[in-house]
Amino acid sequence: MKPVNEMRVQFPSRSINERLARSVVSSFAAGLDPTLDELADLRPAVSEAVTNCIVHAYPDCIGKIGLQMRMYANGRLSVKISDWGVGIPDVQQAMTPLYTTGGEDRAGLGFSVMESFCDKVRVRSKAGSGTVVTLDKYIRSRVTEEV
Amino acid sequence: MEIKSWLEDDTLTVCITGEIDHHSAAGWRTSIDREAVCAHPAVLVMDFSGVTFMDSSGIGLVMGRYRLVRSWEGELLLTGLSDRLRKMMTLAGLDRLPVWGKKGEKKYETC
Numbered sequence: 001m002k003p004v005n006e007m008r009v010q011f012p013s014r015s016i017n018e019r020l021a022r023s024v025v026s027s028f029a030a031g032l033d034p035t036l037d038e039l040a041d042l043r044p045a046v047s048e049a050v051t052n053c054i055v056h057a058y059p060d061c062i063g064k065i066g067l068q069m070r071m072y073a074n075g076r077l078s079v080k081i082s083d084w085g086v087g088i089p090d091v092q093q094a095m096t097p098l099y100t101t102g103g104e105d106r107a108g109l110g111f112s113v114m115e116s117f118c119d120k121v122r123v124r125s126k127a128g129s130g131t132v133v134t135l136d137k138y139i140r141s142r143v144t145e146e147v
Numbered sequence: 148m149e150i151k152s153w154l155e156d157d158t159l160t161v162c163i164t165g166e167i168d169h170h171s172a173a174g175w176r177t178s179i180d181r182e183a184v185c186a187h188p189a190v191l192v193m194d195f196s197g198v199t200f201m202d203s204s205g206i207g208l209v210m211g212r213y214r215l216v217r218s219w220e221g222e223l224l225l226t227g228l229s230d231r232l233r234k235m236m237t238l239a240g241l242d243r244l245p246v247w248g249k250k251g252e253k254k255y256e257t258c
Contacts, residue, residue, distance in 0.1 A: 107210060
């Protein structure tokens with residue numbers, strides 16, 4: 001299926017950009033006329049993925065984070081968050097709730113939040129070359145409106 | 148980061164406002180800990196009624212403050228949680244801790 005709209009942005013892995021990433025995705029998603037609840041699901045999920053890049057992918061340097069958004073006629077919104085950082089040696093372990101390598105004030109719930117608030121989460125990672133997280137969220141309100 | 152807080156009857160209330168993400172959490176942590184370590188309160192109340200966004204950094208902030216007040220056998224209470232924030236806290240199992248303050252309860256006046 002071809003996307004009806006798409007957008008790509010790239011920004012440095014500075015924590016100030018967590019908020020920017022949420023705003024960009026919210027603005028893009030507005031094209032699917034989401035409910036406030038759907039937006040409120042999407043924003044923390046994006047925030048978690050971007051925070052992971054900042055905290056884990058580039059622990060000692062500022063690297064690039066890519067954000068690709070696509071929307072489809074069936075109401076699916078797909079957000080791909082890419083980095084070219086250290087990669088995740090064991091994706092399954094990283095996705096385990098409460099598992100963290102981020103220090104005592106990190107809850108280890110980033111992937112749990114993504115999985116709870118999105119319809120589908122895919123993670124591809126290679127140690128040493130980076131990680132791609134894809135979040136899929138169906139904007140139901142639009143689907144209902146068209147019926 | 149400036150934080151609104153007050154101490155009354157050995158209860159320290161701190162008001163968190165705006166967005167809690169990884170970027171802002173460090174500032175909140177420093178401000179809350181500065182107040183809490185000075186006051187060593189029997190009860191630390193974290194008031195979330197002014198919070199407009201929170202991701203799992205907020206959960207980490209709560210868990211860290213829980214550990215801090217437990218170090219002097221204090222209690223932690225959370226108030227002013229919207230349904231959305233409560234959903235996020237529940238993900239972490241924080242609903243199993245005795246941390247829920249009742250909104251509107253006089254003792255824990257909200258911000």
